[in-house]
Every structure is written in structure tokens, then in C-alpha cells.
Amino acid sequence: MAKLKFTKTALLALAPPEAGKRLTVYDTEVPKLAMRITAAGARTFYVVKRVGASMTWVKLGTFPGMTVEQARGEAQKILGEFATGANPAAARRAIREEPTFAELFKMFLDSKKKRDGSPLSEKTKRDYRDSLRLYLESIKAKKLSHITRSDVKAIHAKATKKSAAQADKAVAIISAVFTFAADHEHFDGTNPASRIQKNPAPSRDRFAQASELPHLLPAIAESSLCDYFLLSLLSGARRSNVQAMAWRDIDLDAGIWRIGMTKNGTPQNVPLPPEAVATLRARKRAAGASPFVFPGTGVTGHLVEPKKAWATILRRASVRRLLDLLQTAGKLTDDERQRADRLLIEAPATAEKCYRAVADALEIDPADYDMTDLRIHDLRRTLGSWQAKTGASLAIIGKSLNHKTHQATAIYARLDLDPVRQSVETATKAMLEAAGIKEAASVVELPNRRSR
Known part of the structure; x- marks a missing residue:
């Protein structure tokens, strides 16, 4: 009887037997675990156990679809059934009836x-x-008991590269699906995703700086989604909430936007500064039959994905x-600048390629002008950052942005909207003044707004 670890x-190194014969080898780690190899090269795991006067062969699965680790785990289960005197066929039926990951995922x-x-x-x-x-994809078709920590670690390592x-x-x-399976008694094994080491979370504190606002806000004003990005900046609300903003939730006279449910599971009253109210009033006058401030043609009925517009901005x-x-630096004449501005409006990608090449030739550091690392979510962070710049407390900032922490929640609950509104409006004025498009204490529209 051939044995090996x-x-x-x-196992892959084992040569198939000659035609008409089968090769059987046994594992040294789990002695009753065997692999049978046919002349055609098919490799199948079995548990081999004497029951009475006969030998019972319980098929586990084919290799390498079933890994050695999985085969050993299955073999231990079956041998456990034998040890208790139970019918191992019942254990096999239970495994056959066990859902795959894809089936549990749907549930x-x-x-x-x-x-x-x-x-x-x-x-x-x-x-x-x-x-x-x-x-x-690698675990979709697998039974839950066949998914191992090694599988999950491999998925994590491969995805981390992207x-x-x-x-x-x-x-x-994966962990949530297994927890769900256990809670609903679809699976009683170990969660293979528990305690998998996560990647270090990068700290991000990016927001639009004073030197960037004079370029960012005019670019927003030229976008067909100008109002969306402007309201994202002035309200500090999460992207998904602004996308789904509905007219029924807005009180323009009071300057309040009521969000029924936010990401952290709580409702929020968002105080709207005068610039946001003016923008919404203009949209309201031109609004059609859609209940949403930013209608869309998809199944949601509202704007879903503004990434392309943001990239152009x-x-x-x-x-x-x-x-x-x-x-x-004297590298562009007034006429050349006018031509560059026209090209930038008509063909942004071409203008970018052309003038980045000029910058590279002049050895201008991209950090001196490149803003493409700014994300849509950073507009939300920008409001909070400018609130901090203009003297708002962390509690005020937390309430205006609907942050929820164990330490600050009680403080937020005692605050009313008046200091929040004052802070938001102060930050808004400071941002617009830094952009050079607003006089102190006055309300004006952004320049170059597209008419609707």
C-alpha cells in the first residue's frame, strides 16, 4: 500500500498507471484518506474504511478542484461519523445539500x-x-465547507494588487455571507474569512486648498453637472445623498434639506447656505416632472455616476x-493664452496632453498645478476643512457633516442648527472669496454658468 504526505x-507528480489499471495512494497525515488515479490521469479523493467484513469507499471529490486541505477536512468529518456509529451516507447527503457560496450570496x-x-x-x-x-469567482461554485482560509487569503492577496x-x-x-449562513442555520462550520489581516488603511486628508479654488470653481461652473458639484461642496453631504436629493425633502424658504436616512443610519437636517438655496431655486424654476433635483435615465430615476464629468472638471x-x-513665467503670450483657453473648452484632453508636454519640457513639477488627485468625496471634506479654518469646533463640524462617533454623539444631539448654519455660511463665504469670485457679505452666481 503506497503512502506519502x-x-x-x-500528487501532481504521480504518474498515471498503465492502461486498464488504477493507482491508489494513502495520505500519511490522515491515514484513511486515499487518492485513486486512473490511466487517463483522473485523480479522486476517497475515505477508505472497513465496515464489518467489507471496505467502504466514500468519494470526496476530484483533485485539484478539491484541494488537499479540503480533502483532509472532509475526511475527518466522515471518519467522525464512522466513529459515532452513524451512517456516513447521511453526512455525505448533508454536504451535497449544502449551498454553494453563490447560492448563499443570493440569499x-x-x-x-x-x-x-x-x-x-x-x-x-x-x-x-x-x-x-x-x-x-474562485469560490462561487464551492460548497461553504469547501472554502478555506487559504482560499480567502489568496483572494485577498490577488485583489490587493488592484x-x-x-x-x-x-x-x-465573504465574512458577512458566512455569518448570515450561520445565523440562519445554513452552515455550522468555521468562518474562513475571520481574522484575515486587512491592508493598512491610508489616511486621507485631501481637500481643495485656497490656491486651487480659483481654478476648481470656474471649471465646475463650465460643467453640465455644475449644480450637482456646487451643492456637494456647499452642503457637505455625501455623494449618494446629493445624487438622490428630492424636491419633497427641501424647504427653500427655511433653507433646510431633510435627508431621511444617511450612511450612518441616522436622518440629517442639512442647513443650506444662501448660495445653495439660490442654485436650487434656479433649478426648481426649470424643473420638469421628476421628483429628483438631479434626474437620471436609469432605474433609480436620479443621477448615478458623475465620475466622467468630475474628471473633465x-x-x-x-x-x-x-x-x-x-x-x-512669460512662456505664453496673451494671444497664446486665449488660444489655449479655447482649446481647453473645446477639447480638454488635447489641451491637457499639449500643455503637460510643455510643462515636462520646462521641468515644472506636476505638484505645482495637478489637481487630478482630488476626489468627489473631497468636496465634502473641503467644507469641513474650511469650517475648521474659520474657527468652527469639532462638534459643529461633526454635526454639519453628520459624523457619528461614540464620544461626540451626545454633544451633537444637544446642538441646534443655528451655530451649524452660521459655520457653514462662514466657510462658504471664505471659500468663494478665496476663489476670487465673491465679495464679502454679498451673494452672486458663479461666473460662466451654463444656461438651462
Whole structure:
């Protein structure tokens, strides 16, 4: 009887027997675990156990689809059944009836409830399905008991090469699905995603600086989604909330926007500064039948993905900042600057390529003009940062941005909206003044706004 320590390398190295014969080898780690190899090269794991006068062969799975680690785990389960005198066939049926990860994933999306008892949002479901498609393909068809920590670690390592955050998210989804399975008694094994080491979380404190606002706000004003980005900046609200902003939730006379449910599970009253109210009044006059401030053609009925528009804004803002540097350095005449500005409006990508090449030739550091690292979410952080610059307390900033921490929640609850409004309006005025488009204590529209 041939024996060896089962490893992937050792098993793959075994040569198939000659035609008409089968080769059987046994594992030295789990002695009753065997692999049978056919002349055609098929390799199958079995548990081999004497029951009475006969030998029982319990098929576990084929290699390498079933790993050595999985085979040993299955073998231990079956041998445990034998030891208790139970019928191992019952254990085999239970494993056959066990759902795959994909099947449990679907049940999870259909039935999972958030802490407040509400179902997962359609956006969250789309995000989870994207993670399944992009990162979890290797475990979709596997039974839950066949998924190991090694599988999860491999998924995490591979996804980390693309995105550390998405890798951590993939592991969190796996863990959530297994927890859901245990809670609903679909699985009683170990969660293979528990205690997987996450990637270090990078600290991000990016926001629009005073030197960037004179270029950012005019670029926003030229965008077809100008109002969306302006309201994101002036309200400090989360991107998804601004996208789904509905007219029924806005009191323009009081300058209040009521968000029924935010990301942290609480409602929020957002005080709108005069510039935001003026923008909304203008949109209201031109609004159609849609209940949303920013209508969309998709299933949600509202704006969903403004990334392309944001990329164009950042490209224009960065190139304008570069053009200012070139003109100040005497590298552009007034006529050349006018031609550059026209090109930037008509073909932003072409203008960017052209003038970045000029900057490279002159050895201008991209850090002196490049703003393309600014994210949409940084508009929210920009309001909070300018509140801090203008003297607002952390409690005021936390309430205006709907932050929720154990330490500060009680303080936020005792605050009313008046100091929040004052802080938001002060920060708004400071930002617009820094951009050079607003006189102190006056309310004006952004220049170059596209008519609707």
C-alpha cells in the first residue's frame, strides 16, 4: 500500500498507471484518506474504511478542484461519523445539500437586513455583485465547507494588487455571507474569512486648498453637472445623498434639506447656505416632472455616476492652473493664452496632453498645478476643512457633516442648527472669496454658468 504526505506538488507528480489499471495512494497525515488515479490521469479523493467484513469507499471529490486541505477536512468529518456509529451516507447527503457560496450570496442579498431593520439598498447590492464578479469567482461554485482560509487569503492577496480597499471589502463580504449562513442555520462550520489581516488603511486628508479654488470653481461652473458639484461642496453631504436629493425633502424658504436616512443610519437636517438655496431655486424654476433635483435615465430615476464629468472638471482646473504658471513665467503670450483657453473648452484632453508636454519640457513639477488627485468625496471634506479654518469646533463640524462617533454623539444631539448654519455660511463665504469670485457679505452666481 503506497503512502506519502499529500501535497499539491506530490500528487501532481504521480504518474498515471498503465492502461486498464488504477493507482491508489494513502495520505500519511490522515491515514484513511486515499487518492485513486486512473490511466487517463483522473485523480479522486476517497475515505477508505472497513465496515464489518467489507471496505467502504466514500468519494470526496476530484483533485485539484478539491484541494488537499479540503480533502483532509472532509475526511475527518466522515471518519467522525464512522466513529459515532452513524451512517456516513447521511453526512455525505448533508454536504451535497449544502449551498454553494453563490447560492448563499443570493440569499444574503435578498434577506439581509441593516441594523435599523431596513433591507440592503440597491446600490449596496450592486456593489456586492460587482465584488463577487471581480474578486470572488474562485469560490462561487464551492460548497461553504469547501472554502478555506487559504482560499480567502489568496483572494485577498490577488485583489490587493488592484486595490487594497477592494481586497478588504471582498473579505468583509465573504465574512458577512458566512455569518448570515450561520445565523440562519445554513452552515455550522468555521468562518474562513475571520481574522484575515486587512491592508493598512491610508489616511486621507485631501481637500481643495485656497490656491486651487480659483481654478476648481470656474471649471465646475463650465460643467453640465455644475449644480450637482456646487451643492456637494456647499452642503457637505455625501455623494449618494446629493445624487438622490428630492424636491419633497427641501424647504427653500427655511433653507433646510431633510435627508431621511444617511450612511450612518441616522436622518440629517442639512442647513443650506444662501448660495445653495439660490442654485436650487434656479433649478426648481426649470424643473420638469421628476421628483429628483438631479434626474437620471436609469432605474433609480436620479443621477448615478458623475465620475466622467468630475474628471473633465479636474482636467480643466489643472490645465488652467498650469497655464497661469506658464503665463506668469512669460512662456505664453496673451494671444497664446486665449488660444489655449479655447482649446481647453473645446477639447480638454488635447489641451491637457499639449500643455503637460510643455510643462515636462520646462521641468515644472506636476505638484505645482495637478489637481487630478482630488476626489468627489473631497468636496465634502473641503467644507469641513474650511469650517475648521474659520474657527468652527469639532462638534459643529461633526454635526454639519453628520459624523457619528461614540464620544461626540451626545454633544451633537444637544446642538441646534443655528451655530451649524452660521459655520457653514462662514466657510462658504471664505471659500468663494478665496476663489476670487465673491465679495464679502454679498451673494452672486458663479461666473460662466451654463444656461438651462
